[in-house]
Amino acid sequence: MLFTALAFLLLPFTGLAQKFTISGYVRDAKSGENLIGVAIFNSVTGQGTATNAYGFYSLTLPKDSVKLVASYVGYERGLFTTYLDKDLQHNLLLAPAVTTLQEVEIVNTQVEEDIRETTRMSTINMSVAQIKAVPALFGEVDVLKVLQLLPGVQSGGEGTSGLYVRGGGPDQNLILLDGVPVYNASHLFGFFSVFNADALNNVELVKGGFPARYGGRLSSVLDISMKEGNMNEVDGEGSIGLIASRLTVSAPIKKDEASFIVSGRRTYIDVLARPFMPKDEVAGYYFYDLNGKLNWKVSEKDRLYLSAYTGYDEFYATSEGSRTDNQKSRAGLGWGNLTSAFRWNRVLNQRLFLNTHLTYTKYQFDISNEEEATYQGKDYNYKLKYLSNIRDLSAKLDFDFIPNPSHYIRFGTQFVDHQFQPGALQVRGNNGGTAEDLDVNTVKTNAQEMGLYLEDDVRLSERVKLNVGLRANGFAVNKEFYSSLEPRASVRFIANEKLSLKASYANMTQFIHLLTNSGIGLPTDLWVPSTDKVKPQRSHQVAMGATRTLAQDKLEVSLEGYYKTMHNLIEYKEGASFIGISNSWDTKVTTGKGWAYGLELFLHKKTGRTNGWIGYTLAWSNRQFPDLNRGEKYPYRYDRRHDIELVVIHQLKPNLSLSGTWVYGTGNSITLPEARYVVGEAWEGGYGGTQTYNDYGSRNGYRMAAYHRADISLSHTKKKSWGEVVNNISFYNAYNRKNPYYIYIAGGENEGDAPRFKQVSLFPVLPSVSKTFKF
Incomplete structure (x- = not known):
């Protein structure tokens, strides 16, 4: 049906007369890497376009003189003049800007195709230079923490890197690394993300008005592209910090034809702590990331990419007894991702671009415990392992068709084979010569997901531009089949040179779920499919907004309002968790619905020695489950009424910059007991044991104290003969605010000892230093 509609859509373009197409790639003149989202326009007619995710552009114009201008933040403008009387292929090379100030502009929006021009709502592109300029915890640059500084995006709590976008949960974010889903984007229980900024090329966050090419999640799309590798010379960069170091190297395999990039990062907390531990008791933690990418320009029309990422976290503790008892034990908790992608780009003709994408991704966590002992000449050992994983194999075809400057058409199809193993328990033992084995829930579930999409970005007039799309999805699991038809639409109206208005609607379906016992992104959270008992999640979101430039276009202010409904959300039933092994996971959950709505204000300054932004969000997010909270509506854990973000980056000198952030947020919702009862059992001649019971109030009926914090970085x-060195000192939580991490109840077990609530805070002021180098 979608491709039939496409055929009718293309009919008006088959008879174009006296029009010709100029197309090609836009690349970094120094490294040869393709540049994403470069604004290109013909200054003679004012018509324009932008490069796609692979740096390709196409512009069909009348037979006449053409003066192309290419504009991209952090680069000098590119110019090309010709007389267009035939189809022409021309690649544009943009030189990096010399001025340091341009490298720290806050919002990566182009002059000619800014937020007033594009139809896309609730979408923000961020440059890697901008991300690196923001203060970071322990000096570790973090993509997700910078995104948390945007309106409509919340963090889960102190130090965490999870994203809660417009009232949604972390499982409702489609996080893509080179087009491959990443199912757990956190290290150290969410304190750091898995993305090494040195290996990244482009970061785009979509909060609403989703184009039809994206599917499978309800709340947001985070599309991250890795660098392709330097085609012309060897370069690299790295950093040495208090808890981690990283190194990235890029070089041509054959100049202007093939290149590679390799990037690695590892913490060394375990190594630093080892000398201070007893020899017979060792505990530690570390994580690492490793990115790699190969890029081969087969011809002017064909290009091949092979990229991969792997990362892992591990906690471990070992102990050894004395020679007499001969006891050994080891406990561990580990989790990690493995992704890989093969891409083939082909320019089928000057107006039609094809990307073929084959991907693999797997996320797994495991808990293990081993015990060994010898007693009275007999050996005793015990091994327990619990693991859970999700694995995807995917094939995707994407077409970009640009018949003329008034239409940009995208269409394609995707097939995904999911494999779920929500939980598997293995127990092995030798009890003095008697073997004891147990395997529970080792069955794997396979599911197939498929999708078709068609969208067109169409200019109806100089003032009105429209993006319309349709996505069709299917999901097969066991003997169940779910389908969905998702219309998408967004419109932009230019009221005058300073003001533009936008509106959007998006229908989304999500076929997979995340089962969680808490909100801090524990690796024990389980990914599970929709089943005959658990239906797919569905949402509808509408949004409206306005954007205006101020102070001679130096300031830009935008205001957006949204309303979103969500259905078939899942939560554990009261008292249930992943630990139990007696029942299947889908017997432990209940389904419900949710609402989220709010206003987002964004004011940012893009030029000058001082750059920055102010974001403010006024929001509500509620849930309702028939089996929870007596069936009454209650606030979502991360329902946060007010959220404020302030970011300032000031260039003191060409080689000296000062940056700072300040955030404020209403306290998270929390469920607390309203009474505590101590029940005792009297024995003859004395008082026996006691049992304490808590009487809890409404779910999330209380709030923790407000969260606020300031970070500073210098x-x-x-400059060196071989490159440059950047020395950085930063202060996290500069004024030592004791922010709440969690609250617990203490006391009340004994007569006269009244129960009381106690707050646990995580981070005081944390200074850190780091040294970054480039060559």
Whole structure:
């Protein structure tokens, strides 16, 4: 049906007369890497376009003189003049801007195709240079923490890197690394993300008005692209910090034809702590990331990419007894991702671009415990392992068709084979010569997901531009089949040179779920499919907004309002968790619905020695489950009424910059007991044991104290003959605010000892230093 509609859509373009197409790639003149989202326009007619996710552009114009202008933040403008009387292929090379100030502009929006021009709502592109300029915990640059500084995006709590977008949960974010889903984007229980900024090229966050090419999640799309590798020369960068170091190297395999990039990062908390531990008791933690990518320009029309990422976290503790008891034990908790992608780009003709994408992704966590002992000449050992994983194999075809400057058509199809193993328990033992084995829930579930999409970005007039799309999805699991038809639409109206208005609607379906016992992104959270008992999640979101430029276009202010409904959300039933092994996971959950609505204000300054933004969000997010909270509506854990973000980056000197952030948020909702009862059992001649019971109030009926924090960073750059060195000192939580991490109840067990609530805070002021180098 979608491709039939496409055929009718293309009919008006088959008879174009006296029009020709100029197309090609836009690349970094120094490294040869393709540039994403470069604004290109013909200054003679004012018509324009932008490069796609692979740096390709196409512009069909009348037979006449053409003066192309290419504009991209952080680069000098590119110019090309010709007389267009035939189809022409021309690649544009943009030189990096010399001025340091341009490298720290806050919002990566182009002059000619800014937020007033594009139809896409609730979408923000961020440059990697901008991300690196923001202060970071322990000096570790973090993509997700910078995104948390945007309106409509919340963090789960102190230090965490999870994203809660417009009232949604972390499982409702489609996180893509080179087009491959990443199912757990956190290290150290969410304190750091898995993305090494040195290996990244482009970061785009979509909060609403989703184009039809994206599917499978309800709340947001985070599309991250890795660098392709330097085609012309060897370069690299790295950093040495208090808890981790990283190194990235890029070089041509054959100049202007093939290149590679390799990037690695590892913490060394375990190594630093080892000398201070007893020899017979060792505990530690570390994580690592490793990115790699190969890029081969087969011809002017064909290009091949092979990229991969792997990362892992591990906690471990070992102990050894004395020679007499001969006891050994080891406990561990580990989790990690493995992703890989093969892409083939082909320019089928000057107006039609094809990307073929084959991907693999797997996320797994495991808990293990081993015990060994010898007693009276007999050996005793015990091994327990619990694991859970999700694995995807995917094939995807994407077409970009640009018949003329008034239409940009995208269509394609995707097939995904999911494999779920929500939980598997293995127990092995030798009890003095008697073997004891147990396997529970080792069955794997396979499911197939498929999708078709068609969208067109169409200019109806100089003032009105429209993006319309349709996505069809199917999901087969066991003997059940679910389908969905998702219309998408967004419109932009230019009221005048300073003001534009936008509106959007998106229908979304999500076929997979995340079962969680808490909100801090524990690796024990389980990914599970929709089944005959658990239906797919569905949402509808409408949004409206306005954007206006101020102060001679130096300031830009935008205001957006949204309303979103969500259905078939899942939660554990009261008292249930992943630990139990007697029943299947889908017997432990209940389904419900949710609402989220709010206003987002974004004011940012893009030029000058001082750059920055102010974001404010006024929001509500509620849930309702028939089996929870007596069936009454209650606030979502991360329902946060007010959220404020302030980011300032000031260039003191060409080689010295000062940056700072301040955030404020209403306290998270929390469920607390309203009474505590101590029940005792009297024995003859004395008082026996006691049991304490808590009487809880409404679900999430209380709030923790408000969260606020300031971070400061100072960076000094030194030029060297081989490159540059950046020395950085930063302060996390600069004024030592004791923010609530969680609250627990203490006391009340004994007569006269009244119960009381106690707050646990995580981070005091944390200074850190790091040294970054480039060559």
